Amino acid sequence: MAANKMIVIGEKESFIVRVLIQKAQGADCDTEFVHLSVDDINAKIQDVSLITLYLDDNTMPHEDVLHYLTDIMDERNLQMILIGEQIDIEQIRKHLPEELIYETFCRPVDNEKFARTVSEYFSKMASGDFKKSILIVDDDPQYLTLVREWLKGIYKVSMANSGLRAIKWLAKNKVDLILLDHEMPVTTGPQVLEMLRSDPETRNIPVMFLTGKGDKESVMKVVALKPEGYFLKNIDRAELIEKLQEFFILHR
Numbered sequence: 371m372a373a374n375k376m377i378v379i380g381e382k383e384s385f386i387v388r389v390l391i392q393k394a395q396g397a398d399c400d401t402e403f404v405h406l407s408v409d410d411i412n413a414k415i416q417d418v419s420l421i422t423l424y425l426d427d428n429t430m431p432h433e434d435v436l437h438y439l440t441d442i443m444d445e446r447n448l449q450m451i452l453i454g455e456q457i458d459i460e461q462i463r464k465h466l467p468e469e470l471i472y473e474t475f476c477r478p479v480d481n482e483k484f485a486r487t488v489s490e491y492f493s494k495m496a497s498g499d500f501k502k503s504i505l506i507v508d509d510d511p512q513y514l515t516l517v518r519e520w521l522k523g524i525y526k527v528s529m530a531n532s533g534l535r536a537i538k539w540l541a542k543n544k545v546d547l548i549l550l551d552h553e554m555p556v557t558t559g560p561q562v563l564e565m566l567r568s569d570p571e572t573r574n575i576p577v578m579f580l581t582g583k584g585d586k587e588s589v590m591k592v593v594a595l596k597p598e599g600y601f602l603k604n605i606d607r608a609e610l611i612e613k614l615q616e617f618f619i620l621h622r
Contacts, residue, residue: 374492375400375417380424386479387424390453393485394422399492406431408438415442420472420491425454425462436465443470444619447500451487453479501526502618503544507536507562508551508580513603517549520607525614533557537565540572547617549601552581552592560595576621 376399380387383403394401404414406429421443423431431439443450449472452459456476463471473487494500503526508514511531518527528545530536534557536548548566552559559579566572579592579600592600599617601610 374398374419376420376422376488377402377404377411377414377418378422378424379404379406379411381406381426381429384426389481390422390424390479390484393481394488397485397489399488406435408435411435411438411442415446418446419448419495420451420488421448422451422453422488423462425452425458427455430458430461433465436462440466440470445615449491449500451475451484451491453477453484498526502546503528504547504549504614505530505536505539505543505545506549506580507531507533507554507559508549509554510551517610520610521614524611533559533562533565536562540566540575545575547598547614548575548577549580550577550597552579552600553583563595563597576617578617 376394378387378391378394378401380403382405387403391401391403399420402414404410421439423439425431439450442448444467448470450466450470451472452462452474454462454477459474459476472491475484475487501524504521505528506514506517507530508517509531514529514531518529521527528539528543530539533554536550550559550562554562563577566575566577576598579595579597580603581592581600582603599613601613605613
């Protein structure tokens, strides 16, 4: 996605909407109006990083539009600024997952605050605040570096070259997912998983195993530990990224 690109979706491009677009453009955000329809949104969604939905009086988006927005925002990790009357905002909240809504504004809108909010969003995006965080734990430095290079443009990636280092790192840091080598020396992957699950601070962190063994017996041993999933180490970049995206969508 290109940085700092937003669409303002509404029923009509009113004077107020044009003012909001000008304010966003003044905050170095490439912004344009898009009519409230699936076809029009789909034609303009490419490279967009933020959506503003402007609700006119007595104008609620059709369910197909809301379903489309939910799906595309989930898929592309986008968020929305919602503008309207309080009663209309509450109706939209019933249809959109709360984590997709970055900020809400009741009309009349404070234009300067809106512009600051847009600028704040893109500042956070640039610093990686909206990226999911992944800890990779593996004793093979070459494999650690390879997977980090694959993922660092999409996720916040941290690395640990042993189970004990991972445990120490997690004592001070939060993470959304752990990719854990199953066959590490000294402290094995299963032992690390056991330690994580015995600690209230880490027991709910999802763990996926990395394994170099694809035979049925080895895979069954991995699955028996009930991780969130597992990957064979010969997985390619495209498939790994696809599987991780699916995981985060399912676990929103």
